[in-house]
Amino acid sequence: MQERTMAATEIARQAGEGARGVPLSGHVGFDSMPDQLVNKSVNHGFCFNILCVGETGLGKSTLMDTLFNTKFEGEPTQHNQPGVQLKSNTYELQESNVRLKLTVVNTVGFGDQINKEDSYKSIVEFIDTQFEAYLQEELKIKRTLHSYHDTRIHACLYFIAPTGHSLKSLDLVTMKKLDSKVNIIPIIAKSDAISKSELAKFKIKITSELVSNGVQIYQFPTDDETVAEINSTMNGHLPFAVVGSTEEVKIGNKMVRARQYPWGTVQVENENHCDFVKLREMLIRVNMEDLREQTHTRHYELYRRCKLEEMGFKDTDPDSKPFSLQETYEAKRNEFMGELQKKEEEMRQMFVQRVKEKEAELKEAEKELHEKFDRLKKLHQDEKKKLEDKKKALDDELNGFKQKKTAAELLQAQNQQAGSSATLKKDKERKNNPWLCTE
């Protein structure tokens, strides 16, 4: 609360910084500026998104119908949902000359599962998705923010079951997860089940539990004097105990919205019976615009900041000099291109490696092959040599034999000659001695 007061005066001071005040000597006419602004907004139409979180059967849809005096679509849900889903519907409403594009988002199946650990996740995801969509639009090169349909959740009504004792742990866990993402307004649903005295104690218990668990709920702003008083009073009535009803009952001579019991009638718009009127005042008539502004300037900025930091954007470089947008984008882009190139290089390197390995393998195989054939060759050479030797041996023998043969033949020839001469001699002798008998 104090933060906001400071922020407002900051703005005023900054606006006037460096400016000197000068008096006007007549009516200039710029006091119509707020009207000009209002006219523009009215022409453009307003937009508001409410998220209702609460267990099945707590009267969320009925309360929406009652708040906006109209029957919204939808069937009451069963308890057998497997997980928490969010259903959103958009309606165009008009009151006098003001057009409002209202989106109501309901949690379906919240609190119905046996294991509720992940119940809050789909809600957080949904809220983040809307932030992301806006961020993407904001970052586009050609953007149309002027006509963008803002789907960010401006208010979250958290429905607390009217047990009369304390908050359930599911409630605490969920609210803790949501309090930095959305404006939480806790309300006690179906509060006609609690008596007045129990209600007071219940409210105190809830508030103290919220405080002790550090859950930040939405505080109605007290920095604008026109509404400071009413807002601060209302802050003390939180959480609002509400009753919703679309049925009408005749009280006196009027038809009022009420719930009829055998023991009496609970009138929705009777401030003694429940805080419905307070809720309507605060949520719609007084602070709708502030809820929207808080969502944009606080919750969305936080989301954006986290997202950008996650992506590596910084506001100052290592020397603490501020980055210009161009520098930031160029730096990011260079980093990105560098990464891509590195990946490419890595892949190439890997390939080069594989090629090398394969080449080595094949070379090995080639070497082995050559070795094998070298060995065979060598064997072959050996065989050849043996053959040669054998051949030589044969030749030698052949030659030897030839020589022997020729020698023998020569001898034989000589013998024959001698023999023949001897024979001749003998013949001669015989002739000479005819009585020599030779046989």
Next chain:
Amino acid sequence: MIERPDSAVSSVARNLEGYVGFANLPNQVYRKSVKRGFEFTLMVVGESGLGKSTLINSLFLTDLYSKDYPGPSQRIKKTVQVEQSKVLIKEGGVQLTLTIVDTPGFGDAVDNSNCWQPVINYIDSKFEDFLNAESRVNRRQMPDNRVHCCLYFIAPSGHGLKPLDIEFMKRLHDKVNVIPLIAKADTLTPEECQLFKKQIMKEIQEHKIKIYEFPDTEDDEDSKLIRKIKEKMPLAVVGSNVVIEVNGRKVRGRQYPWGVAEEGIIVENGEHCDFTVLRNMLIRTHMQDLKDVTNNVHYENYRSKKLAAVTCNGVDATKNKGQLTKSPLAQMEEERREHVMKMKKMETEMEQVFEMKVKEKKQKLKDSEAELERRHEQMKKNLEAQYKELEEKRRQFEEERNNWESQQRILEQQKLDSSKTMEKNKKKGKIF
């Protein structure tokens, strides 16, 4: 015509069955805007001596330019400067931070080429400041110092626009809301003024200069008013800081020997003089619209050009027309995906080439192995043939030898026998 962004189309709205309360939203908006205060930056451009400072003082009914803070024409400069004065004025609970930007030295030199450049630079630098502030990670309330409106003063020559006028307006109509004014209109007779205005508008259309256009409204009365104003464009103004009494009335005007040229409301056929029109239009009815057009049209133009330059990095702009709807980050994401695909393709290609080469090499190896095998086989065969030959030869030889040897033995035996016989015979035969 400046293109305006489409406003939301209203569809059939639900009827509510009772009081809800959001009809109070406009009041909430009103309240918050008053608390925040307003900002407006007005630029005045024109040669010296055209009455710019006087007009400003008159418009805002204050001594913005005074002896202590002299106006642009009093500050003689050698080159065109762009200077700003900031004042804070309050009225009816509404606070306005007004910044007046003036350009002393504009059009006063002999050679006025590029005298619009400092002005363009100033406007761009304000856009850049805003862009940087908007793009920070940690954003705070961003003061809006962008130039919302530029009053361009035309000298009352009565003939038409000067080349400098045309050049300046052409260069600035894409960056700021340009409202041309005929200065010192009390030097023109009403007829001359009419002709002059017609001539100027004609030339503006010829040169396709986009001056600030009033938005159409649904309200009939307002539309009538707007049409009337459009007919009077460009507005011819007379400014005065002096209050003179005329016929018991106190008016702001200029006193001449032949009368008083009043600046304020002259009820002539229900027509107001152009100065009042200017003030009403600029301050009382269209100040917000001027800011909106600056924000939604001129600033967005600047921003998309700037960001396109960053992401396209010198790539041909025509190729990237379709990509301007993405944010630079989304574009990087897409580039990343493209790159992944490219890498995959490259990988498969390389893989293919690799396989093919390996197959080739393996085939070659196989072939050379086969070749070597073949050769080896052949040599073996060769060797075997030779062996066989040798065997044959040996066998033949052995056979021959054996034959011969046996022959020899026979011969030997014969010889032995014959010698024996001879011996015997000798023994026997010698007797004969």
